[in-house]
């Protein structure tokens with residue numbers, strides 16, 4: 112599959128190449144430039160750029176290197192383990208007659224990722240590197256106070272990279288909109304910037320999430336899409352944790368702590384597997400695990416055996432995470448599941464979801480949020496897998512056609528036609544029941560007429576539980 116420029120995540124597409132495109136962070140920029148220009152006549156042989164995620168630490172090093180003509184020798188945490196590698200790199204980097212005769216600098220990105228226990232000897236190796244290096248060493252970290260970093264703090268020039276101001280984030284987002292030919296309200300961009308809390312990566316990702324496939328972005332639209340995401344307690348975080356999990360337990364924990372219901376989580380994982388995995392065998396294993404999870408979900412609906420749920424969750428989390436054999440961590444932006452995006456695009460669809468939630472809530476005496484998170488997802492599975500049962504539920508709860516369409520998706524027509532079939536039989540049954548009731552109560556109280564399905568009001572029909580056997 113060819114990767115056109117439209118497929119490049121915007122955080123890469125709009126990553127500054129030179130310092131002139133790199134916005135804000137004047138203090139950090141100047142401090143770093145001044146230090147590197149004076150090198151090796153400096154107090155420290157290493158600089159430690161620290162600050163919150165997505166504020167441009169790695170980008171700053173890249174821009175600076177390009178502008179000042181440095182070649183970047185990058186190492187990551189897993190390289191830190193072998194002392195002999197460190198020595199080799201230190202010596203090789205010092206050799207100025209390298210490729211194109213350019214000067215070099217060593218970038219140790221995300222040093223707070225060094226795990227003192229797992230990467231045994233990692234810290235000592237870095238300290239050793241700083242001791243023997245003849246070229247500048249630049250480290251980046253999020254949390255400068257992490258105990259792991261204490262020894263590194265003592266031997267480096269600490270430079271703070273701050274959160275970006277809202278105004279600067281908006282400025283950058285505006286530039287992106289201009290180049291993507293997207294019409295965007297200022298208020299909408301401000302809303303994205305406000306939510307990003309100075310994290311440009313998340314601001315750009317949010318803009319891309321919101322803007323993909325549309326030409327105009329309004330404040331309402333941003334609130335709708337991002338608000339939905341926030342309520343689900345940031346699916347990006349859950350996905351990140353699942354895909355980068357190094358153990359089955361960690362992957363399961365990520366799925367378990369997610370606010371996403373299982374059906375939605377499956378959608379998110381499904382949408383993002385191809386971006387996360389390139390190796391065909393990895394992909395095959397991941398999809399295999401996901402499809403087995405799907406089978407279990409189907410069985411739960413058919414048999415009512417909820418014990419199977421834990422297998423389904425294991426497969427979609429640990430099964431998918433462990434499908435990836437290489438431990439290489441790729442950074443990719445997560446995609447919004449197409450299905451959910453389409454659903455979010457119309458207010459109407461959300462309105463329908465809320466209506467269904469209210470209907471279930473009044474019917475089953477539960478809260479609307481429980482209905483939304485715990486009942487609707489299962490109804491969706493039933494409606495998409497078992498039209499006959501779905502029709503009975505729809506009828507019992509007096510659901511409107513739009514509600515059925517929402518729950519059954521591609522199978523809506525089937526469900527609706529079964530409902531119509533059943534409806535033909537029901538009036539006679541209702542009138543029989545009515546007669547029986549009237550006979551018993553001898554018309555003491557006027558009995559409320561059962562509402563017709565068309566009225567779309569919460570019904571008091573057959574209980575949901577009866578159908579989930």
Ligand SMILES: Nc1ncnc2c1ncn2[C@@H]1O[C@H](COP(=O)(O)OP(=O)(O)OP(=O)(O)O)[C@@H](O)[C@H]1O
Pocket residue numbers: 121122123125126127132133134135136162163164165166167168169170171221251252253283311312315
């Ligand atoms: N000052 C900036 N000017 C323009 N774009 C920026 C700036 N800072 C960050 N970006 C954008 O945000 C993205 C993330 O930046 P970067 O990867 O450098 O953050 P980071 O601080 O290294 O984050 P982390 O701590 O997660 O590694 C970049 O790809 C770039 O598009």
Ligand SMILES: [Mg+2]
Pocket residue numbers: 168169170220221251
């Ligand atoms: Mg970085």
